[in-house]
Amino acid sequence: MTTQNHSAGPTRRAFLALSAATAGLASLGMEAWAENRVAIDVDAMSNSDLSTDVLVIGGGMAGLFAAVKAHDAGAATMIVSKGRLGSSGLTPFGKGFFVFDPETETGTIDDFVETVSRSALGTNNPVYTRQVAEHSLDRARELRDWGFFDQTLANRPFMRPIDERGIPLMERVVITHLIKEDGRIAGAAGFRLDAGETVTVRARSVILCTGAGGFKPNGFPVCDLTHDGTVMAYEIGAKVTGKEWNDGHSTRSVNPAACFDSWGDMFERVPATNGVDVHHDLGVDINYRAYVTGNPVEGGPGAPQPTEEIEGGPYVPQEFQHSGPPGGGGAPGKGGAPGKGGAPGGPPPGFSAGSNVGGASAGMAIHKSEGLVPMDARCASNIPGLYAAGDALGSHMAGGIYTQVGSSLAGSAVQGAIAGEAAAEYARSVDAPTIPEARIAGIRNEILAPLRREAGYGPAWVTQTLQGIMIPNFVLYIKKGSMMQAALAYIEELRDHHAPMLRAADMHELRLAHETRNMILSAEMKLRASLMRTESRCSHYRLDYPEPDDENWRAWINIYKGADGSMQLEKQPFGTWPA
Amino acid sequence: MTIKSINGCIGCEECVKSCPCDVIRIDPDSGKAVIAYPADCQICHLCRMYCPVDAIEMAPEKSIPVVVPWG
Amino acid sequence: MKPTARMSAIIAGLVIFLGLPLVFYALGEAPRRSILKEAFSILTLLAFSLMIGQFFLARSNEALLSLFKPPQIQKVHKYIAYSAVAVILLHPVLIVLPRAFEGGVTPWGAFLTMITTLDSLGILLGIAGWILLLVLVVTAYFRTPLMKRFTQRYRGWRYFHGGLAVAVTSLGLWHAIELGRHTDIAISAFYVSLTLVGFALLARLYLRAHPNKPRMSPVSEGAAS
Ligand SMILES: Cc1cc2nc3c(=O)[nH]c(=O)nc-3n(C[C@H](O)[C@H](O)[C@H](O)COP(=O)(O)OP(=O)(O)OC[C@H]3O[C@@H](n4cnc5c(N)ncnc54)[C@H](O)[C@@H]3O)c2cc1C
Numbered sequence: 062m063t064t065q066n067h068s069a070g071p072t073r074r075a076f077l078a079l080s081a082a083t084a085g086l087a088s089l090g091m092e093a094w095a096e097n098r099v100a101i102d103v104d105a106m107s108n109s110d111l112s113t114d115v116l117v118i119g120g121g122m123a124g125l126f127a128a129v130k131a132h133d134a135g136a137a138t139m140i141v142s143k144g145r146l147g148s149s150g151l152t153p154f155g156k157g158f159f160v161f162d163p164e165t166e167t168g169t170i171d172d173f174v175e176t177v178s179r180s181a182l183g184t185n186n187p188v189y190t191r192q193v194a195e196h197s198l199d200r201a202r203e204l205r206d207w208g209f210f211d212q213t214l215a216n217r218p219f220m221r222p223i224d225e226r227g228i229p230l231m232e233r234v235v236i237t238h239l240i241k242e243d244g245r246i247a248g249a250a251g252f253r254l255d256a257g258e259t260v261t262v263r264a265r266s267v268i269l270c271t272g273a274g275g276f277k278p279n280g281f282p283v284c285d286l287t288h289d290g291t292v293m294a295y296e297i298g299a300k301v302t303g304k305e306w307n308d309g310h311s312t313r314s315v316n317p318a319a320c321f322d323s324w325g326d327m328f329e330r331v332p333a334t335n336g337v338d339v340h341h342d343l344g345v346d347i348n349y350r351a352y353v354t355g356n357p358v359e360g361g362p363g364a365p366q367p368t369e370e371i372e373g374g375p376y377v378p379q380e381f382q383h384s385g386p387p388g389g390g391g392a393p394g395k396g397g398a399p400g401k402g403g404a405p406g407g408p409p410p411g412f413s414a415g416s417n418v419g420g421a422s423a424g425m426a427i428h429k430s431e432g433l434v435p436m437d438a439r440c441a442s443n444i445p446g447l448y449a450a451g452d453a454l455g456s457h458m459a460g461g462i463y464t465q466v467g468s469s470l471a472g473s474a475v476q477g478a479i480a481g482e483a484a485a486e487y488a489r490s491v492d493a494p495t496i497p498e499a500r501i502a503g504i505r506n507e508i509l510a511p512l513r514r515e516a517g518y519g520p521a522w523v524t525q526t527l528q529g530i531m532i533p534n535f536v537l538y539i540k541k542g543s544m545m546q547a548a549l550a551y552i553e554e555l556r557d558h559h560a561p562m563l564r565a566a567d568m569h570e571l572r573l574a575h576e577t578r579n580m581i582l583s584a585e586m587k588l589r590a591s592l593m594r595t596e597s598r599c600s601h602y603r604l605d606y607p608e609p610d611d612e613n614w615r616a617w618i619n620i621y622k623g624a625d626g627s628m629q630l631e632k633q634p635f636g637t638w639p640a
Numbered sequence: 641m642t643i644k645s646i647n648g649c650i651g652c653e654e655c656v657k658s659c660p661c662d663v664i665r666i667d668p669d670s671g672k673a674v675i676a677y678p679a680d681c682q683i684c685h686l687c688r689m690y691c692p693v694d695a696i697e698m699a700p701e702k703s704i705p706v707v708v709p710w711g
Numbered sequence: 712m713k714p715t716a717r718m719s720a721i722i723a724g725l726v727i728f729l730g731l732p733l734v735f736y737a738l739g740e741a742p743r744r745s746i747l748k749e750a751f752s753i754l755t756l757l758a759f760s761l762m763i764g765q766f767f768l769a770r771s772n773e774a775l776l777s778l779f780k781p782p783q784i785q786k787v788h789k790y791i792a793y794s795a796v797a798v799i800l801l802h803p804v805l806i807v808l809p810r811a812f813e814g815g816v817t818p819w820g821a822f823l824t825m826i827t828t829l830d831s832l833g834i835l836l837g838i839a840g841w842i843l844l845l846v847l848v849v850t851a852y853f854r855t856p857l858m859k860r861f862t863q864r865y866r867g868w869r870y871f872h873g874g875l876a877v878a879v880t881s882l883g884l885w886h887a888i889e890l891g892r893h894t895d896i897a898i899s900a901f902y903v904s905l906t907l908v909g910f911a912l913l914a915r916l917y918l919r920a921h922p923n924k925p926r927m928s929p930v931s932e933g934a935a936s
Contacts, residue, residue: 285660319700329814420709648892689815
């Protein structure tokens with residue numbers, strides 16, 4: 062939009078004079094409402110138009126296996142990812158890989174599934190719990206062959222099977238839209254970060270391996286994920302689940318944003334495998350402690366553990382109490398020896414004693430609990446041809462709580478492989494989709510809209526506003542109906558008035574703009590699901606409904622877009638598939 | 641300040657590619673990595689770990705105000 | 712008179728070629744890392760300045776020739792050739808070696824990335840300089856048989872060796888200024904000045920040289936400049 066640059070002179074100066082008050086924030090790249098000084102010619106932007114049988118979106122553990130298995134099942138497969146293969150999403154940071162090895166385990170797979178179900182208070186989907194145990198050993202063997210367990214950085218080992226198979230890989234491409242035609246999936250669209258270019262991919266089948274997401278919180282490496290897959294699938298009619306659960310990781314109260322530092326040497330470790338070890342790892346128990354007693358919360362291995370019992374708080378089944386240092390560093394302990402991989406929910410290995418603050422991963426639920434609602438055991442969504450795997454699939458593999466240590470990475474690998482094969486099979490059964498040009502043009506317009514805005518809200522400012530609404534302990538973690546209603550009013554304001562007016566001056570900001578919009582929708586989903594679940598169970602804790610309510614709430618909550626565009630919620634009883 | 645400095649960059653782009661949050665870009669004039677969007681750094685150190693010549697120095701402080709659940 | 716002058720020359724040499732680089736290193740802004748990495752950095756910096764120093768430990772440095780016997784100078788020149796040049800030849804490995812002791816990229820992975828970044832001018836200069844340095848070392852080692860092949864014998868060899876040294880140093884210096892972690896403005900200016908003086912000494916020698924027989928017999932172990 063070069064025209065804007067021509068007219069920028071006097072107006073810009075006048076504007077800056079007006080907004081002197083925000084100059085401090087502006088220097089941080091965080092202006093609120095401002096003129097949009099676009100550096101690129103939006104109208105001259107090209108589009109690369111690609112097509113494939115199976116499109117895998119996401120380059121984490123799930124995306125890797127989805128692509129490899131879809132390819133091996135005979136489908137022309139392509140991966141696009143916002144970041145680098147094995148160096149984006151959560152995959153680079155997980156180091157413990159659960160393996161159910163019948164040779165070494167004393168119990169059976171049935172025992173394992175039952176133990177997980179008891180800890181998860183029924184919130185897990187036993188079909189997916191069993192699946193991870195059944196397939197984990199095979200996936201671990203493949204990873205071992207590719208060198209995954211020999212190094213700290215996953216990119217090179219992940220590239221091995223991709224290079225060997227010649228699977229096309231497009232990195233640093235942000236997908237913003239799924240395309241549905243004739244009632245089934247037809248492809249996806251997005252843009253490149255490194256060039257002024259949109260990308261459209263026509264595909265017979267799409268596998269969302271886009272991971273989880275959060276509110277770009279401080280202290281957990283999830284700031285590149287904003288539930289993009291969930292939101293774009295929701296937009297085309299997919300059902301979404303698990304939004305009321307909360308991941309309960311904490312971080313240090315000094316420099317809380319420094320995730321590397323608060324995880325000790327975890328990120329520098331070489332991945333390792335571990336066997337059956339089922340917990341009930343809340344994390345949000347320190348949120349409750351902080352809420353009741355004030356803060357800071359002392360904790361971490363080596364620190365004196367809090368001794369005084371706190372009345373009330375999230376319920377932990379008797380069998381799973383004291384499975385680790387209570388409340389140590391926020392999440393119960395299961396760090397493991399150095400060199401051994403750690404696990405989600407575990408206290409950061411080497412976590413120094415000192416005061417901690419919760420909410421490191423604010424906006425993220427328990428891995429595998431949130432995402433698209435699976436229609437069957439093969440990762441299919443309710444949109445024909447659209448699959449999801451890993452953190453993008455609401456498989457409830459572990460339940461609404463961290464149960465089996467290290468099963469998140471393994472779950473992504475296992476589900477990725479299964480979804481890959483299922484998608485390849487589906488792709489064989491359908492014709493290549495046709496997408497009308499007008500449709501593509503319309504989507505491109507939506508993608509580029511923030512770049513075309515003459516003025517608008519800065520995505521970074523809207524994000525911080527959203528964080529201020531959602532992240533407080535008394536909103537997101539220690540939930541109450543009245544407070545969540547209040548927060549919802551704010552979020553609806555952001556949704557209706559700010560999301561449509563986000564501005565972007567370059568491709569990086571364009572990404573931020575889309576991510577911000579996705580966070581707003583995710584926030585709405587979290588609030589509505591949390592309001593609906595009038596009980597406390599696992600990582601969902603309501604101060605006004607502090608007990609589990611088995612009579613009414615042995616059910617998951619599914620969210621979908623109603624015919625009028627509004628957010629609809631429904632119950633799906635535990636242990637059933639969607640109607 | 642998140643990523644503190646880059647010294648001895650050879651312009652291989654490993655950090656640009658391995659940053660999940662798109663914080664680093666190559667300066668077209670010098671051909672070297674620059675900290676283009678420091679506010680978006682999540683301080684995960686992947687760039688530092690991928691850098692073949694150990695050019696990247698990290699700091700634990702975030703460059704924008706930090707929102708946490710309580711303080 | 713002569714012993715004190717010799718002593719001053721040695722001290723001046725040490726101060727200029729070892730002391731000053733250390734001072735520049737200490738004042739530099741590059742953040743400190745582990746002891747091993749810093750030790751390798753210092754080693755490389757010193758090796759580089761000693762390599763520039765070779766221009767001053769040669770026949771071209773008349774001041775030095777008046778204080779020391781050529782074989783003495785030649786001996787030091789040779790020792791530096793063995794030690795400092797070895798460090799320079801090895802420095803690409805020294806950069807990646809410490810990665811073996813920490814998480815992150817493996818030394819071999821880092822090395823591969825480094826030497827395949829061929830769209831970087833600094834890397835190209837480095838590779839070119841490294842190859843020429845290797846040629847310089849190998850030819851210096853086999854100089855006796857080699858000299859016989861030059862029509863002008865020793866003089867031919869001297870031009871060859873000097874010319875190669877100038878090329879290596881220029882490439883190395885440019886490479887270091889392009890890429891060096893510690894080569895900020897101050898240390899770059901220092902290295903450039905030293906190098907220019909060294910080149911000037913050599914140029915003076917060559918320009919003054921008579922086209923007739925060398926003063927020293929080709930087989931004698933003269934300072935190889
Ligand atoms: C600090 C930490 C420690 C952990 N420790 C363990 C552990 O020890 N054991 C364990 O089992 N699990 C652990 N986990 C969890 C585990 O890492 C994750 O559950 C798992 O890696 C998820 O894999 P995934 O492939 O499903 O998603 P991710 O790895 O999150 O991958 C998502 C991918 O999607 C891409 N993407 C997202 N949005 C878009 C878009 N709009 N367009 C294009 N691409 C997009 C991203 O770039 C990324 O490549 C840990 C997680 C963290 C953060």
